[in-house]
Amino acid sequence: xxxxxxxxxPQQQGADAGWAALGYLLSGMIVWGGAGWLIDKWLGLPNVxxxxxxxxxxxxxxxxxxxxxxx
Amino acid sequence: xxxxxxxxxxxxxxxxxxxDYKSLIPSLDGTTWGPAFTKLTLLVWLAVAIVIxxxxxxxRNPTLVPNKKQWLAESVYGVVRNNIATxxxxxxxxxxxxxxxxxxxxxxxxxxxSIVPFAQISPNSHLAFPAVLAVLTWLLYIGLGxxxxxxxxxxKHSTVQPGVPWWVHPILVPIEFISNLILRPITLSVRLFAxxxxxxxxxxxxxxxxxxxxxxxxxxxxxxxxxxxxxAIVMTLFELFILxxxxxxxxxxxxxxxxxxxxxxx
Numbered sequence: 369x370x371x372x373x374x375x376x377x378p379q380q381q382g383a384d385a386g387w388a389a390l391g392y393l394l395s396g397m398i399v400w401g402g403a404g405w406l407i408d409k410w411l412g413l414p415n416v417x418x419x420x421x422x423x424x425x426x427x428x429x430x431x432x433x434x435x436x437x438x439x
Numbered sequence: 440x441x442x443x444x445x446x447x448x449x450x451x452x453x454x455x456x457x458x459d460y461k462s463l464i465p466s467l468d469g470t471t472w473g474p475a476f477t478k479l480t481l482l483v484w485l486a487v488a489i490v491i492x493x494x495x496x497x498x499r500n501p502t503l504v505p506n507k508k509q510w511l512a513e514s515v516y517g518v519v520r521n522n523i524a525t526x527x528x529x530x531x532x533x534x535x536x537x538x539x540x541x542x543x544x545x546x547x548x549x550x551x552x553s554i555v556p557f558a559q560i561s562p563n564s565h566l567a568f569p570a571v572l573a574v575l576t577w578l579l580y581i582g583l584g585x586x587x588x589x590x591x592x593x594x595k596h597s598t599v600q601p602g603v604p605w606w607v608h609p610i611l612v613p614i615e616f617i618s619n620l621i622l623r624p625i626t627l628s629v630r631l632f633a634x635x636x637x638x639x640x641x642x643x644x645x646x647x648x649x650x651x652x653x654x655x656x657x658x659x660x661x662x663x664x665x666x667x668x669x670x671a672i673v674m675t676l677f678e679l680f681i682l683x684x685x686x687x688x689x690x691x692x693x694x695x696x697x698x699x700x701x702x703x704x705x
Contacts, residue, residue, distance in 0.1 A: 384695040388618075391626060395618035400610075428610045435600055 389433045396429025397422050451651040453643035458564060458636070479562045486548040486562075516540050519690060527694040528701070535697055538579070542572065543690040546631065550682035553639055554675050561682070564635040566628065569689075573628035576693040581620070584700035597699070619699075627692055634685045638678045645671035 404421025407413070460477040462468040467476065497512035505513055519540040524532035549568065553561035562568045584593040598615040599608065649667035652660045 384692065387626065387692065391618040391622050392614060395622050396614045399613045399617050424610075425614070428607075428614055431607075432600065432611055432614060435603060 385437050389437065392432045392436075393426060393429040396425035396427075396432070398425070400425030400428065451647045453640060453647055457643055458560070458639070478558075479560065479565060479568075482552045482558055482560070483549060483562045483568065486545065486552070490544050490548055515544060519543050523690055523694050527691070528698045531701070532694070532698070535694065539690050539694055542576070542693060543686055546572065546689050547683065547686035550635060550686055553635060553642075553682060554678050559642070560639055561635045563631055564639045566632045569628035569631040569635075570624075572631075572689070573624040576627065576696065577624035580623070580693075580696040580700050583697055587701050593700075623696060627689065631685050631689055634681055638674075638681055641674050642671060642678065645674055 400421040401418055402421070404417030404419070404424075405415075407417040407421075408415055411417075460479060462473040463476050463478065463481060467473050493508075494512055497508045501509060516536070520533060520536035523543075524536040524539050526532075528535060546563070549562050551561075552558040553564070581593075584597060587593070588596045597619045598612050600611055600615065603611060645667050649664045649671065652664035652667060
């Protein structure tokens with residue numbers, strides 16, 4: 369158990385990886401969807417920024433999950 | 440509390456107000472200090488007292504061959520120390536074992552109130568109680584990171600993902616910042632709160648629903664009431680599983696957060 373661990377960081381626990389993935393997806397959409405929404409408010413656009421922000425933020429979240437949890 | 444079925448059936452369906460309790464000191468009811476001493480806070484104090492007395496008594500005269508109570512206390516602490524602290528954080532995780540074990544036992548006992556007869560509500564089904572625990576973990580998590588890496592170093596450590604083209608960083612850093620430094624205590628507390636809230640709600644629905652069916656008149660509905668009560672018992676057992684799991688998950692995630700704060704690299 370504790371003694372035969374590799375010296376490097378032990379592998380991500382399954383539960384933790386799941387919650388981390390959820391957190392990245394959520395915060396990606398919150399941050400960039402929110403930024404897009406603010407730009408919409410500022411320029412008076414019909415939710416274009418919100419849409420782009422949600423999709424782009426979701427994509428960035430997926431990218432982060434791959435980068436961080438696949439290593 | 441269940442005293443008179445006719446009275447309870449009028450409360451069906453249960454709502455958010457089923458979680459509110461009157462002050463145990465009648466003169467304080469309705470004032471600002473009303474919520475300060477209710478059934479929920481009484482249960483928290485009781486849980487604290489039970490945990491302290493249990494560990495004091497079991498560790499007072501430790502014997503080499505442990506008796507039953509000592510074995511229970513030692514195995515609870517041992518599981519948290521070996522299977523959570525050292526397995527996730529590594530050899531230096533032992534120094535977090537007391538904190539993690541305290542969190543685990545406290546969350547477990549306060550969760551357990553949700554299925555103890557006559558208590559039958561967990562303080563953790565109010566967001567305030569898990570929130571305080573999550574803030575404790577969060578402060579320790581941030582503090583450990585700042586102590587290990589310095590303030591700016593820790594900010595970089597927890598928000599900048601290595602091996603990413605430079606022009607992607609502006610997109611990713613805000614996400615990492617929100618996810619790692621702001622959202623974590625929120626998800627930690629909401630997860631525990633929502634599970635205990637939903638568990639209490641399910642038990643209320645099946646128990647009070649049974650009463651409502653029984654009192655509703657038609658003879659045909661009486662067996663349905665019995666079925667509803669039988670399912671309430673099944674859900675109580677399920678609740679026992681959920682409450683232990685949530686106590687474990689809360690401790691496990693606290694440990695993973697500490698690990699990510701004191702790790703050298705990502």
